[in-house]
Amino acid sequence: MKAEIITIGDEILIGQIVDTNSAYISKELNKIGISVYQITSIQDDREHILEAFAFAKAHAELVIVTGGLGPTKDDITKHTFCEFLNDELVLDQNVLDHVTHLFKTYIKKPMLAANKTQAYVPSTAEVLLNQYGTAPGMWMESDGTIFISMPGVPYEMRGLMENEVIPRLRDRFKLPFILHKTFLTYGMGESAIAEIIEDFENELPSTIKLAYLPSLGRVRLRLSTYGDDQEIVNKMIREQSDKLLPLIGDIFVGYEEEGEFEELIANLLIAQGKTLAIAESCTGGQMVERFTSKSGASRYLKGSLVTYATQSKIDILKVDASVIEEHSVVSAAVAEQMATNARKLYQSDIAISTTGNAGPTKGDSDVPIGTVFIGIATEDGVRSYEFMMGNHRERVMGKTVNKAMELLKGTLEDHQLKK
Amino acid sequence: MKAEIITIGDEILIGQIVDTNSAYISKELNKIGISVYQITSIQDDREHILEAFAFAKAHAELVIVTGGLGPTKDDITKHTFCEFLNDELVLDQNVLDHVTHLFKTYIKKPMLAANKTQAYVPSTAEVLLNQYGTAPGMWMESDGTIFISMPGVPYEMRGLMENEVIPRLRDRFKLPFILHKTFLTYGMGESAIAEIIEDFENELPSTIKLAYLPSLGRVRLRLSTYGDDQEIVNKMIREQSDKLLPLIGDIFVGYEEEGEFEELIANLLIAQGKTLAIAESCTGGQMVERFTSKSGASRYLKGSLVTYATQSKIDILKVDASVIEEHSVVSAAVAEQMATNARKLYQSDIAISTTGNAGPTKGDSDVPIGTVFIGIATEDGVRSYEFMMGNHRERVMGKTVNKAMELLKGTLEDHQLKK
Numbered sequence: 001m002k003a004e005i006i007t008i009g010d011e012i013l014i015g016q017i018v019d020t021n022s023a024y025i026s027k028e029l030n031k032i033g034i035s036v037y038q039i040t041s042i043q044d045d046r047e048h049i050l051e052a053f054a055f056a057k058a059h060a061e062l063v064i065v066t067g068g069l070g071p072t073k074d075d076i077t078k079h080t081f082c083e084f085l086n087d088e089l090v091l092d093q094n095v096l097d098h099v100t101h102l103f104k105t106y107i108k109k110p111m112l113a114a115n116k117t118q119a120y121v122p123s124t125a126e127v128l129l130n131q132y133g134t135a136p137g138m139w140m141e142s143d144g145t146i147f148i149s150m151p152g153v154p155y156e157m158r159g160l161m162e163n164e165v166i167p168r169l170r171d172r173f174k175l176p177f178i179l180h181k182t183f184l185t186y187g188m189g190e191s192a193i194a195e196i197i198e199d200f201e202n203e204l205p206s207t208i209k210l211a212y213l214p215s216l217g218r219v220r221l222r223l224s225t226y227g228d229d230q231e232i233v234n235k236m237i238r239e240q241s242d243k244l245l246p247l248i249g250d251i252f253v254g255y256e257e258e259g260e261f262e263e264l265i266a267n268l269l270i271a272q273g274k275t276l277a278i279a280e281s282c283t284g285g286q287m288v289e290r291f292t293s294k295s296g297a298s299r300y301l302k303g304s305l306v307t308y309a310t311q312s313k314i315d316i317l318k319v320d321a322s323v324i325e326e327h328s329v330v331s332a333a334v335a336e337q338m339a340t341n342a343r344k345l346y347q348s349d350i351a352i353s354t355t356g357n358a359g360p361t362k363g364d365s366d367v368p369i370g371t372v373f374i375g376i377a378t379e380d381g382v383r384s385y386e387f388m389m390g391n392h393r394e395r396v397m398g399k400t401v402n403k404a405m406e407l408l409k410g411t412l413e414d415h416q417l418k419k
Numbered sequence: 420m421k422a423e424i425i426t427i428g429d430e431i432l433i434g435q436i437v438d439t440n441s442a443y444i445s446k447e448l449n450k451i452g453i454s455v456y457q458i459t460s461i462q463d464d465r466e467h468i469l470e471a472f473a474f475a476k477a478h479a480e481l482v483i484v485t486g487g488l489g490p491t492k493d494d495i496t497k498h499t500f501c502e503f504l505n506d507e508l509v510l511d512q513n514v515l516d517h518v519t520h521l522f523k524t525y526i527k528k529p530m531l532a533a534n535k536t537q538a539y540v541p542s543t544a545e546v547l548l549n550q551y552g553t554a555p556g557m558w559m560e561s562d563g564t565i566f567i568s569m570p571g572v573p574y575e576m577r578g579l580m581e582n583e584v585i586p587r588l589r590d591r592f593k594l595p596f597i598l599h600k601t602f603l604t605y606g607m608g609e610s611a612i613a614e615i616i617e618d619f620e621n622e623l624p625s626t627i628k629l630a631y632l633p634s635l636g637r638v639r640l641r642l643s644t645y646g647d648d649q650e651i652v653n654k655m656i657r658e659q660s661d662k663l664l665p666l667i668g669d670i671f672v673g674y675e676e677e678g679e680f681e682e683l684i685a686n687l688l689i690a691q692g693k694t695l696a697i698a699e700s701c702t703g704g705q706m707v708e709r710f711t712s713k714s715g716a717s718r719y720l721k722g723s724l725v726t727y728a729t730q731s732k733i734d735i736l737k738v739d740a741s742v743i744e745e746h747s748v749v750s751a752a753v754a755e756q757m758a759t760n761a762r763k764l765y766q767s768d769i770a771i772s773t774t775g776n777a778g779p780t781k782g783d784s785d786v787p788i789g790t791v792f793i794g795i796a797t798e799d800g801v802r803s804y805e806f807m808m809g810n811h812r813e814r815v816m817g818k819t820v821n822k823a824m825e826l827l828k829g830t831l832e833d834h835q836l837k838k
Contacts, residue, residue, distance in 0.1 A: 010628070010643070011630065012445070013456075013457075014449050014454075014599060015442040015455075016632070016639075017632070018439050019437075022434075023435075024434065026431075026432055026433055028434070030434060036432045037432070037462075039458075041441070041457065048456075055474075071610040072610065107608065112610045112611060112614055114613055115610050155813065189528065190490065190491055191533040192531060194492070195531055211430065211493045212491045213436070214489070215436075222429075222430070222435070224433070256435075284712065285704040285711055285725075286711075287704075288704035292705075292727065293703065293813075295779055298728065301727050302730075303724065303735070304724070304725040305722065305723070306704075306722050308711065308717055308721065309720070309721045309765075315765070315766070316722065316764055390525075392574055393714055
């Protein structure tokens with residue numbers, strides 16, 4: 001089954017917001033065996049919306065549309081659907097009751113005429129309940145193509161996908177099984193990898209696709225295939241995986257589908273009953289944010305410090321001023337003291353630290369821009385690691401966080417093995 | 420001038436990455452007077468790429484294409500351009516020299532055959548130098564439509580846009596002036612705002628567009644127009660702005676185009692010669708990350724703490740255990756102590772703190788999920804503010820950071836006024 005996603009909103013086309021909805025929808029559709037053929041973003045413009053609907057209808061059996069369902073005048077998706085489907089808006093009493101309930105219970109403000117218009121839907125539309133908002137989801141059909149319309153507000157759209165759209169698609173269609181397996185590698189460029197796995201790539205069956213995705217110091221290698229029988233699909237990928245792994249053994253660090261590194265680390269910490277503290281300098285809070293953005297971090301995270309100023313490393317993290325003087329603030333010695341002292345301060349089992357120069361200008365250290373040290377302190381002592389992360393600020397920060405996550409995961413896995 | 424953006428890559432269509440390139444490109448084109456008509460994301464598939472090129476050529480005078488330029492076999496954009504333009508690939512000696520130079524100077528690994536293929540470009544293409552990578556940008560034309568091809572790696576694409584694409588477009592075309600003015604409001608829903616400004620909206624000239632963008636507790640109101648004369652365009656928006664502002668005075672907090680709040684705060688701090696410290700609990704490092712993601716934070720940011728565990732608030736931030744006992748860890752008293760003590764610990768002029776319950780489960784406090792306190796300590800003492808941010812974890816965190824930024828900006832502006 002082929003799908004197209006259409007996101008509607010001037011704010012996308014003028015670059016005021018990044019369209020994150022499409023990636024979420026694509027991922028969820030893929031999980032149930034539906035491939036996305038095209039993602040199209042267009043303005044809140046009647047003619048253009050009609051043209052995009054017609055194009056999608058000609059190419060896809062499922063069209064998912066987000067945006068343009070607000071109560072204000074700039075939102076025209078519903079009216080345009082009526083025109084496209086030769087339908088008219090009718091009041092849906094269930095939606096009206098739901099909107100009234102939301103206003104009474106949560107919004108606690110009088111309901112306005114504009115909000116009542118949200119209860120009008122095309123007469124042939126099946127309503128999908130939007131738990132988190134006043135704009136309903138809608139399921140419509142036109143000559144065998146399904147059109148699903150949802151609000152563009154990400155958390156409302158996600159609720160609708162999870163609770164309404166995905167279950168209905170699964171119930172109604174026998175869908176194939178799509179499998180992606182993504183190998184995370186570190187330390188080699190994509191063309192060097194391509195040379196190492198050249199024979200493997202040439203011998204891949206035509207039903208399996210291989211893709212290279214370089215990003216922030218890593219290259220991800222993705223194998224993809226699909227089929228009706230889940231076991232056969234799994235076996236096909238497993239066979240290729242068994243051939244690929246020995247070739248990239250030195251640079252392989254994990255599978256993306258196992259979860260993000262912060263989740264894997266969280267699981268390892270919880271399984272081992274250990275706690276974590278973080279002391280960041282050059283990564284400026286990006287590392288702790290990765291953990292706290294997921295719920296449940298309080299089970300293992302004691303806390304973190306961003307000691308951005310050199311003086312705060314001395315005052316708060318109790319790094320020796322003499323060590324900074326001797327080795328510079330970007331050094332193995334400082335990274336190690338930061339980790340050791342953060343571990344003590346937070347009384348955690350493990351602590352990780354970063355210190356480096358992300359640029360664009362040199363800070364309180366003379367080391368070249370891009371120099372980074374990562375320290376890890378455990379009950380067994382402290383270790384540090386040195387890297388050169390290039391001269392692009394954003395990338396230095398991102399690569400350092402990725403590398404620190406990898407080292408932390410490795411440390412926890414080693415510990416697991418030793419037991 | 421109308422433009423279309425085409426982003427090529429299976430990773431987008433399966434939801435493995437979010438396409439951030441399109442938003443960046445749209446924004447940059449808008450700044451020089453070019454409107455984006457459509458953004459289309461498609462797979463690395465020859466037929467589909469050809470179809471998208473043909474569609475874009477029929478609709479737009481400028482087509483910006485990203486992705487599919489890597490050295491590996493899954494990247495086919497260049498070959499497909501040749502097919503579309505009835506052209507062939509030829510070796511470009513300048514590109515080959517550049518790639519050779521990059522390998523010698525930065526990559527420090529032997530250059531491979533695959534890398535040499537990156538120096539081949541369609542014979543009619545004008546090469547755009549990619550400072551940050553081995554895949555060149557290319558400028559091609561077909562029956563009056565300009566096609567620009569760039570790599571999908573964000574920082575390489577940005578370098579090309581800034582140094583090559585935008586200057587060339589400016590030089591070659593007389594472009595209109597596009598103006599967006601976005602009013603940030605806080606504390607009222609979009610339909611309530613629509614009711615307040617109904618007359619204003621009805622009387623807006625047809626050449627000015629109004630849009631409502633609700634997000635994380637704020638509603639952004641955007642006025643947009645364009646024209647050949649910058650002064651007239653400015654005047655048109657100023658006139659409407661003068662009518663709109665009195666209507667939304669109570670909820671208006673600033674203009675988006677003045678910069679993000681963290682930049683405005685950074686400027687105020689630097690102008691006032693003041694330093695900042697941050698103590699975060701429920702926002703988990705998101706606030707400090709906003710500041711450190713921009714370069715120059717070391718000029719005013721002393722550092723930050725994430726005291727996620729209650730015990731770390733006592734041990735490190737020296738919050739009184741008895742105060743936590745009496746008021747709970749999510750309380751005005753704790754927010755105030757966190758701010759006061761962070762200010763002392765980091766010896767900063769100002770400190771801001773957050774404590775709250777973002778959910779989904781209750782933590783060490785019995786307050787309802789969504790309850791948040793923000794504290795601000797200055798030389799004049801400490802204040803705290805209480806909010807109810809709803810029951811959606813991600814949103815509670817995002818709304819709290821937005822609100823804290825707003826309060827901090829307000830505090831600094833008040834201080835400015837008092838002087």
